[in-house]
Amino acid sequence: MELRQLRYFVEVVDAGGFTRAADRLHLAQPGLSAQIRQLERELGQPLLHRSGRSVSLTEVGQAVLPYARAALAAAEGVRQTVDEYTGLLRGRVAIGVVSGGTGELVDVPAVLADFHAAHPQVEISLIEDSSERMQAALPAGELDIALMGTADATPPAGVAFRTAVDQPLVAAVVPGDPLAQRARPAIPLTALRDRPLICLPRGSGVRTVLERACADAGFRPQVAFEAAAPQMLLRLAARGLGVAVLPAADEEDLGGGLRVLRIKQAGLRARVVLAWRSAGPENPAARALLERLLAALPEQ
Incomplete structure (x- = not known):
């Protein structure tokens, strides 16, 4: 044998x-x-x-x-x-990145390139997927590391994470929208009832947070358009197709003359985390890559 x-x-x-x-x-x-x-x-x-x-x-x-x-x-x-x-690392590391990209958060290609140069014997597998599927893949051993969105401030069973982004969700509308005519740049969540919304797709942390909050407020959000890239959400909103709900951003970065409105709702936040199995990566190569990614995260 x-x-x-x-x-x-x-x-x-x-x-x-x-x-x-x-x-x-x-x-x-x-x-x-x-x-x-x-x-x-x-x-x-x-x-x-x-x-x-x-x-x-x-x-x-x-x-x-x-x-x-x-x-x-x-x-x-x-x-x-x-x-x-x-001192030799080899083996395989599987990493997942949330759909829509996180280039402004962590330059994942640069980290992977540096890691590959230092450890050429390690095979790296990179996938782009929804946060929901990656959260399930981590404890199952299908992924070693994931950069993903989450709807919760604490990790689920079998998963550990470090928060990289924790921002309130905001609404972006064209200046002529009725919501933009309010005296204060803030709206209650119920103001989005019966409005066509533009949001990240199901399976993303932001979408889960929005759907939970709306359910608690007694209504179901009417998502008319969805896209993985936040810039696409803003472009759709700029055409007057609905209210974009997305993580907070500076108004001058939005483009298209959009008006940013704070949503007055506790817990309505967008979180992006670097996650791994709670027991730690199983192989030394995955542990070494995790250390590099943790070092590349912005300070909170």
Whole structure:
């Protein structure tokens, strides 16, 4: 029995079939199938039920799978221990960034480029996704680090974070909008009832905060337009298509002659956090990248 055969077995199970597993492993499917059959011959029992392109575990396969995973984890632990003693980092780091970009907050490409130059043996995987999906991916081990929005001031179970942005939400309207005619540059949240709103998409921290606050106020927000990039929200509002609800910004930065109105509602805030699993990243490479990203965060 060889360690690579156990790795192939686990990959086939995780991928749900030989074709996808072969693609992930960059192997020819016949060769992968041959290795699994060789493992089964050595063990004297079939591990997988094969049905077309799908596979399922036999009873023996179900019993073997935890030990196969443990063996692979132990082998990786040996490698990581040696690497830590020699000062060499390698492995894989998966990082997620909220859709719409956070370039003004942290120059993620620059941090990744510097990290890659210092640790060329580390494979870096970067995805852009919704905050909601990334929050679920962290404790599941699908991501090591995420720069994401959150609707809560405290992290959920299994996640730790450091707050990078904590700003009130504001409304942006064209000068001729009825909301802009108020004497004071502030409105109650209920003033947005029955108004077409322009907001970040569902799954974002800002959208979740808005929907919660409106529900508490007794109405459902009528989101007519949504976009991941705040600048798109402002461009839509500048055309008079609705009220843009977004994190606070200086009025001169908005462009398009928009009027900024403070929303008088407790807890209506936009938060962006750098998050990781509460137990800490599992591999030294992820821990090293997390340290660099934490250092790059703006002071709060």
